[in-house]
Amino acid sequence: MRVLKGSSLGTMDAGELQAMRQAAGRVLIDVGTGDARTAYRIARERPDWLVIGLDPAWRRMVPTAVRSRRKPAKGGVSNLVLVSAVIEEPPQELVGLADELLVLMPWGKLLRGVVLGEADVCGGLRAVAKAGATVDVTVGTSIWRDPVPLEIRDLPELTPEYARDVLSDRLAALGWRITAADLVSSTAMERINSSWARRLGSGSAEVVMHLRAVAVPPARE
Ligand SMILES: C[S@@+](CC[C@H](N)C(=O)[O-])C[C@H]1O[C@@H](n2cnc3c(N)ncnc32)[C@H](O)[C@@H]1O
Numbered sequence: 529m530r531v532l533k534g535s536s537l538g539t540m541d542a543g544e545l546q547a548m549r550q551a552a553g554r555v556l557i558d559v560g561t562g563d564a565r566t567a568y569r570i571a572r573e574r575p576d577w578l579v580i581g582l583d584p585a586w587r588r589m590v591p592t593a594v595r596s597r598r599k600p601a602k603g604g605v606s607n608l609v610l611v612s613a614v615i616e617e618p619p620q621e622l623v624g625l626a627d628e629l630l631v632l633m634p635w636g637k638l639l640r641g642v643v644l645g646e647a648d649v650c651g652g653l654r655a656v657a658k659a660g661a662t663v664d665v666t667v668g669t670s671i672w673r674d675p676v677p678l679e680i681r682d683l684p685e686l687t688p689e690y691a692r693d694v695l696s697d698r699l700a701a702l703g704w705r706i707t708a709a710d711l712v713s714s715t716a717m718e719r720i721n722s723s724w725a726r727r728l729g730s731g732s733a734e735v736v737m738h739l740r741a742v743a744v745p746p747a748r749e
Contacts (some may be wrong), residue, residue, distance in 0.1 A: 529619030532586060532610040544620045547576070549625065552607060554577035557626040557656055559615050560638045564592035564608075566585075569723050571596070571608040575634035578623065579608050586612035616641070616648040622656045627664040628748045629653055633723055636679075639667065642739075643686050645698030654703040655688065657743040660667075663704065665739040666724060669711065687711075696741075700747040708740040 531540045549555060553576045558567040561581030571579040583589060589610045598604040613619055617639065634642060641649020642665055653663055671677065672685040680739070686689055691709035700704060714732040716723040728734055 529621050530586075532612070534594050534597050535590045536543070537586060537612055537623045538616075545609070545621050548578050548607070548609070552576060554578070555580065556628045556630065556631070557582060557622065557632045560631055560655060561610070562633075564589040564610050566632060566723060568592045568596060568605065568608055568727070571605045572603075572740055573671060575607055575724065576604070580611060581608070581628075582611045582613055582615065582618075582622075584612060584614045586610070593682045600697060605667050608612070610652060615652040618652050618656050624658055626657050626661050628661060629657060630724070631663065631719040632727055633666060639680070640683060640694045640726070643683055643695075644686040645665070645695050645702070647702060650702045651703060656742060659743055659745075661743045662707075662747050663741050663743070664721075664724075665737075665741075666717070667737045667739075668728075669737055670734055686739070688737075691737075691739055694695050697747075699741055700744075703744055703746040704741040704743045705744045706739065708738065710738050711736050712736050 529540055530537050555578045556570060557580045559582050561567045561583045564581040567579050581589060593610050595603050596605045596608045609621060627676035631642060638649060667686050671680060688709045691706055696706045714725060714728050716736060717736055
């Protein structure tokens, strides 16, 4: 699969990844990782985990990729892999690998796919998950307040009611059972996971929709 090797793209084969996997107690995949700073922070906090950041916009991950290759005393981490890919077409090496998935503040195809429960995006997330893995999705609700960006004007707002009444059946058909769908303040986010909360910025007034689902066998139609 295509991974960041410092400031350029290279390849990582299944054997190399497998060795990292075997040395790790847990695998987390941060889907739509952006600049990969949250993935990097988690990798530093959890040296015994394998943390994988995935995003097609690989150039934004370069500063984090460069930093992660330094000596440990200078910020280097050996348990972070940054992959250039879209989740609709996950690299084969990642299939069935994740104990935990994050989708933090998605946009574009990733946002639409999650909010609408589309088969390509939610099926891709399911493909990289182990049975019983969790996915945590956070979306700032202010994107649905005026002025609403043109590209999401037709997108239903992700609310606890929408998750329960519309999304849960779509996700169940793709192998995800929703276990939590709540509006949370940034203070409450801090309690859920300080690493993600820092992504919002301290003191942010943003109310965030937090959705958690667990990977289960797909429901029959
Ligand atoms: C607003 S950024 C959030 C980045 C990061 N999660 C954070 O919280 O800082 C959304 C990211 O989703 C990525 N994205 C959009 N569509 C995607 C897809 N189909 N598969 C994977 N990532 C995608 C974008 O490239 C972008 O980097």
